[in-house]
Amino acid sequence: xxxxxxxxxxxxxxxxxxxxxxxxxxxxxxxxxxxxxxxxxxxxxxxxxxxxxxxxxxxxxxxxxxxxxxxxxxxxxxxxxxxxxxxxxxxxxxxxxxxxxxxxxxxxxxxxxxxxxxxxxxxxxxxxxxxxxxxxxxxxxxxxxxxxxxxxxxxxxxxxxxxxxxxxxxxxxxxxxxxxxxxxxxxxxxxxxxxxxxxxxxxxxxxxxxxxxxxxxxxxxxxxxxxxxxxxxxxxxxxxxxxxxxxxxxxxxxxxxxxxxxxxxxxxxxxxxxxxxxxxxxxxxxxxxxxxxxxxxxxxxxxxxxxxxxxxx
Amino acid sequence: xxxxxxxxxxxxxxxxxxxxxxxxxxxxxxxxxxxxxxxxxxxxxxxxxxxxxxxxxxxxxxxxxxxxxxxxxxxxxxxxxxxxxxxxxxxxxxxxxxxxxxxxxxxxxxxxxxxxxxxxxxxxxxxxxxxxxxxxxxxxxxxxxxxxxxxxxxxxxxxxxxxxxxxxxxxxxxxxxxxxxxxxxxxxxxxxxxxxxxxxxxxxxxxxxxxxxxxxxxxxxxxxxxxxxxxxxxxxxxxxxxxxxxxxxxxxxxxxxxxxxxxxxxxxxxxxxxxxxxxxxxxxxxxxxxxxxxxxxxxxxxxxxxxxxxxxxxxxxxxx
Numbered sequence: 274x275x276x277x278x279x280x281x282x283x284x285x286x287x288x289x290x291x292x293x294x295x296x297x298x299x300x301x302x303x304x305x306x307x308x309x310x311x312x313x314x315x316x317x318x319x320x321x322x323x324x325x326x327x328x329x330x331x332x333x334x335x336x337x338x339x340x341x342x343x344x345x346x347x348x349x350x351x352x353x354x355x356x357x358x359x360x361x362x363x364x365x366x367x368x369x370x371x372x373x374x375x376x377x378x379x380x381x382x383x384x385x386x387x388x389x390x391x392x393x394x395x396x397x398x399x400x401x402x403x404x405x406x407x408x409x410x411x412x413x414x415x416x417x418x419x420x421x422x423x424x425x426x427x428x429x430x431x432x433x434x435x436x437x438x439x440x441x442x443x444x445x446x447x448x449x450x451x452x453x454x455x456x457x458x459x460x461x462x463x464x465x466x467x468x469x470x471x472x473x474x475x476x477x478x479x480x481x482x483x484x485x486x487x488x489x490x491x492x493x494x495x496x497x498x499x500x501x502x503x504x505x506x507x508x509x510x511x512x513x514x515x516x517x518x519x520x521x522x523x524x525x526x527x528x529x530x531x532x533x534x535x536x537x538x539x540x541x542x543x544x545x546x547x548x549x550x551x552x553x554x555x556x557x558x559x560x561x562x563x564x565x566x567x568x569x570x571x572x573x574x575x576x577x578x579x580x581x582x583x584x585x586x
Numbered sequence: 587x588x589x590x591x592x593x594x595x596x597x598x599x600x601x602x603x604x605x606x607x608x609x610x611x612x613x614x615x616x617x618x619x620x621x622x623x624x625x626x627x628x629x630x631x632x633x634x635x636x637x638x639x640x641x642x643x644x645x646x647x648x649x650x651x652x653x654x655x656x657x658x659x660x661x662x663x664x665x666x667x668x669x670x671x672x673x674x675x676x677x678x679x680x681x682x683x684x685x686x687x688x689x690x691x692x693x694x695x696x697x698x699x700x701x702x703x704x705x706x707x708x709x710x711x712x713x714x715x716x717x718x719x720x721x722x723x724x725x726x727x728x729x730x731x732x733x734x735x736x737x738x739x740x741x742x743x744x745x746x747x748x749x750x751x752x753x754x755x756x757x758x759x760x761x762x763x764x765x766x767x768x769x770x771x772x773x774x775x776x777x778x779x780x781x782x783x784x785x786x787x788x789x790x791x792x793x794x795x796x797x798x799x800x801x802x803x804x805x806x807x808x809x810x811x812x813x814x815x816x817x818x819x820x821x822x823x824x825x826x827x828x829x830x831x832x833x834x835x836x837x838x839x840x841x842x843x844x845x846x847x848x849x850x851x852x853x854x855x856x857x858x859x860x861x862x863x864x865x866x867x868x869x870x871x872x873x874x875x876x877x878x879x880x881x882x883x884x885x886x887x888x889x890x891x892x893x894x895x896x897x898x899x900x901x902x903x904x905x906x
Contacts, residue, residue: 297809305808311833312801408634410796410822412850423833495797499829501850503796503822550805556763556791 278522281577282537285570286544293548300551307428309547311421311498314436315340315491316513316539321443322484323514324535328447329480330460330527331387335376336488337510338398341503343369343492345402348411348502358416365496366489372398373485377478387481395511402504411502421498432494439487444532456480460527517542520570522578541570622683622883623655624876627673629688629713631660635868636688639713642869643876654880657682667694674698678705684879686872688713692766693720700726708882712875715766731875731893733866735770735845736777738897739819742843743778745862745899746815749841752783754814757806759792759799759827761819768794771819771845779817787813792823799823803830807840815841821848821863828859847900855902862901871895 294301319336326333343365350356350364372394380390420432447453455476458466467473496502519525520541521534545566549559626643628636640658647656657677661669670690675698677685685707689695692714699716703709703726711730721728750756758775761768772789779786787810792799803816807830816831818824824844831840837859844851847865854860874895881887898904 299809299811302808308804308808308834312804408637410825410848410850412825412853414853418829418832421829421833499796499800499826500832501796501825501829503825505795505822506797508795546801547805547808550790550802551809553788553790553809 278531278534278574278577279537281573282521282534282541282570285566285573286537286541289541289544289548289566293544293551297548297551300548303428305547305551307423309543310433311423311430312547313539313543314421314430314432314494314498315507316510316517316543317436317536318439318487318494319491319510319514320517320535320539321440321532322487323511323518324443324521324523324530324532325447325456325480326387326484327515327518327523327525328456328460328527328530329477330463330525331380331477331480332515332525333373333376333387333391333481333484334511335372335391335394335398336484336491336514337507338395338402339369339372339485339488340492340495340507340510341402341505342372342398342405343489344496344502344506345406345411345492345504347417347493347496348413349405351413351416352411352502361417362493365492366486369489369492370482370486373482373488374478376485377481380481381474381477399504402506406502406504408504410504412500413496413502414500417497418500419497421494421500430498432497436494439490440532440536447530447532452476452479457528457530460524460530462528513542516567520567520574522571522574538570541566621653621655622880623657623681624684624686624879625657625659625677625682626872626876627670627677627685627687628658628660628872629670629690630662636660638868639688639872643872645869646873646876654876656876661690667691670695671698674702678702678707682707683883684708684710684876686710686712686875686879688872689716690714692717696720696724696726699728700724703728708879710875710879710882712871729878729891729893731878731895732871733895733897735767735866735897736774737894738864738866739771739774739817739845740778741774741897741899742845742862742864743775743817744781745901746817746841746843747778747782747784749861750782750784750814754784755787755810755812756784756815756817757787757803757810757813758789759802759816759818759823760789761791761794761823763791768819775817775819784815792818792826794820794822796822796826796829798826800826800830803827804834807831807834807836813840815843818842818844820844821846821851821860824851824860824863825854828854832859855900858902862899864897865900866897867895 346368347361347365350361376390376394380387421430423430455471458471459473459476463473495506517538518535520538523530545563628640631637659673667690685702699709709728711728712732715730716728756779760772788806790802792802816827818827821844824842827842831837841861843861844863847863851860851863878893
């Protein structure tokens with residue numbers, strides 16, 4: 274059943290590639306695919322975190338702002354404090370993780386919907402990003418850009434390879450470990466999971482901490498890729514991440530999630546963005562087309578599932 | 587019940603009294619021969635750009651303490667029009683001599699500013715220009731003091747074309763399409779490209795931000811293999827485009843220009859990775875408005891036209 278869902282997403286991806294390949298002169302080239310791959314790391318790791326969050330039937334609206342905060346802290350440390358690269362990276366991850374723990378703890382301790390708590394965190398982290406940078410973009414340059422630059426021969430960046438490793442790791446954790454089973458059990462039926470002895474709240478807090486940590490990592494990737502830290506980074510990224518994860522067939526109601534499908538969802542969104550830009554589409558057109566493709570991709574998945582349910586059970 | 591009615595009546599009548607009072611005040615207190623009081627009303631003081639403007643104004647007042655008194659106010663949220671309207675009314679009520687305002691909306695602020703002007707207060711418009719049609723239809727003229735974004739962008743574009751040849755392929759990455767200054771800058775770029783006979787192959791929005799501009803720039807570099815330049819309507823987008831050019835390995839081949847002269851681009855300009863940007867002197871924008879207001883109070887300047895403030899071209903040679 275799972276392989277079938279990969280197939281429908283890959284089908285959508287091939288269709289998009291074919292359409293843009295025909296409509297533009299240079300879309301169907303290795304170069305284009307390498308370029309797109311090197312833009313992806315931040316969104317991939319954020320989407321992996323979001324997959325776990327939706328898996329426990331939560332939602333995290335703060336990922337884009339937390340990414341910006343991590344990036345800003347890193348930028349200020351490297352530029353204004355002259356700190357070494359690893360310090361900046363650790364700080365970005367730490368800040369992201371802390372934001373995640375805070376959201377998860379507040380949401381679980383007082384049973385507030387994660388929608389509300391992370392909406393608050395979205396504002397707090399964005400405000401924090403403006404505060405630490407004084408609302409200014411920090412240019413870092415060569416000290417950081419090595420991570421995001423294409424490696425010789427391969428044409429892919431180190432950040433992209435790390436992001437793929439993170440996605441593979443996330444897939445293994447979700448499908449092959451006890452923790453992964455707990456995540457889906459909590460999301461599927463919280464009460465049943467609790468009665469079965471799962472420490473529900475602890476699982477959820479860990480999941481939010483993970484999402485925060487991965488947003489911080491996304492901040493590191495974004496900073497490396499652009500060679501600078503922008504406090505406005507990641508605006509609206511929560512919606513792109515949720516769209517990618519939902520296109521991948523993860524349920525907003527929890528209990529059903531796949532990291533690999535989420536990565537395919539990220540690819541669909543990224544191919545659309547790049548293809549439409551290469552085509553020179555206007556901003557309104559881009560939005561209309563992207564929205565339509567999100568709905569169609571989810572519909573394809575829904576129909577495929579109904580068919581397998583009718584046929585199989 | 588009766589107390590309830592009395593309360594409602596009081597609530598209804600009190601503002602009317604206050605308005606009456608406010609309307610009378612400038613006439614009731616004859617102009618004092620002392621220092622004029624200038625109110626500076628800004629947009630959000632949480633925004634770096636307006637903080638810089640306000641700080642510039644405070645420094646100017648501190649350097650000229652004899653010339654005028656300064657009252658600085660800003661609203662909390664950039665879209666909170668009612669708060670800014672209330673602020674203008676408060677300033678009229680306290681009897682200031684001049685109001686220098688960066689309106690949060692180019693139409694909605696016109697009625698209250700007309701009331702201020704009718705009360706004999708000198709009103710100067712800075713930053714966001716009031717809608718000319720609305721001003722005309724409400725029969726009030728309020729001078730605008732500020733930079734011409736279109737001319738600034740044209741100067742940046744003209745500098746770029748000196749490095750290019752007629753017919754070269756160029757692309758424009760604009761700001762948020764509905765913003766007035768985004769439209770002005772894009773138009774300025776178009777003017778300069780048309781004047782030099784460049785071939786504009788694509789015009790797209792980068793939403794004022796790095797990452798979206800980077801995505802667009804990378805796609806353009808993939809599609810247009812002969813692209814010679816990318817013109818960005820602000821410096822953040824120029825940074826995004828510079829990263830795309832570097833990663834495509836086309837540095838030196840594709841030139842980039844921006845707008846705003848933010849600190850983060852200075853190193854790239856020095857290294858030649860960004861060719862030029864424009865500086866509209868953000869710290870002086872409010873000061874220009876205040877000086878225009880003071881000249882009017884002294885009766886040195888009349889009319890209701892536009893006073894253009896300088897926008898300077900910044901390149902590696904011009905020094906930063």
